[in-house]
Amino acid sequence: MRRRLLLAAVILGLVPVTASGPMAAPYAKPDVRRAVLDAARAPVEKELNQPVRFVVEQLGQAAGWAFLRARMVTPDGRPISYAGTRFAEAAANGGKSTSYAALLRRDSGTWNVTTYAIGPTDLAWHDWQTRYRAPKAIFEAPETEGLTAE
Numbered sequence: 732m733r734r735r736l737l738l739a740a741v742i743l744g745l746v747p748v749t750a751s752g753p754m755a756a757p758y759a760k761p762d763v764r765r766a767v768l769d770a771a772r773a774p775v776e777k778e779l780n781q782p783v784r785f786v787v788e789q790l791g792q793a794a795g796w797a798f799l800r801a802r803m804v805t806p807d808g809r810p811i812s813y814a815g816t817r818f819a820e821a822a823a824n825g826g827k828s829t830s831y832a833a834l835l836r837r838d839s840g841t842w843n844v845t846t847y848a849i850g851p852t853d854l855a856w857h858d859w860q861t862r863y864r865a866p867k868a869i870f871e872a873p874e875t876e877g878l879t880a881e
Contacts, residue, residue: 763792763797764790764881765881766842767790767792767797767799767835767842768785768787768799768881769842770835770841770842770843770844771785771799771801771831771833771835771842771844771847772785773844774833774844774847775803775831775847775849778816778817778818778849779803779811779813779816779818779849780815780816781805781811781812782805782806783803783804783805783811783831784803784804784805784806784808784881785799785801785802785803785804785831785881786801786802786803786804786881787799787800787801787875787881788800788801788802788874788875789801789872789873789874789875790872790875791868791869791870791871791872792869792872793866793868793869794866795836795837795838796834796835796836796837796865796866796869797834797835797836797837797842797869798832798833798834798835798856798859798865798869798870798872799831799832799833799835800830800831800832800856801830801831801832802829802830802831803829803830803831803849803850804829810829811829813827813850818849818850821850822850825852826852827849827850827852828850828851828852829850830848830850830851830852831847831848831849831850832847832848832851832855832856833846833847833848834846834847834856834859834863834865836863836865845863845865846859846863856870
């Protein structure tokens with residue numbers, strides 16, 4: 732009898748967790764990850780006029796949406812430079828970081844950047860879920876170690 736009560740308590744204890752849905756978006760599959768990173772890279776390379784690699788800190792993907800939060804580095808792994816860009820003065824005064832965030836949406840099989848933030852010093856994406864009606868789960872994706880530049 733005790734076993735049954737214990738088992739019932741354990742099962743009932745799990746119901747709220749499973750009933751509320753997944754706690755975080757799954758990591759993007761490798762082919763999706765590559766496509767998202769390549770699409771997200773285009774506007775930042777255009778704005779900075781230099782090649783950029785991402786050290787991914789967070790990447791969530793669900794329901795045709797993706798959210799990327801990363802650090803920008805050069806192809807050889809050094810932090811990017813804002814010298815010679817429209818961001819140079821802000822960077823010199825501490826108003827730019829090496830962070831990058833992008834919200835993407837897949838349309839007809841192609842990932843397109845909906846909005847992005849280059850070098851934010853705050854949570855520039857705090858209202859993206861409501862503003863763009865993106866799934867909450869993509870912003871809750873687990874953070875990664877950020878060990879490799881892609």
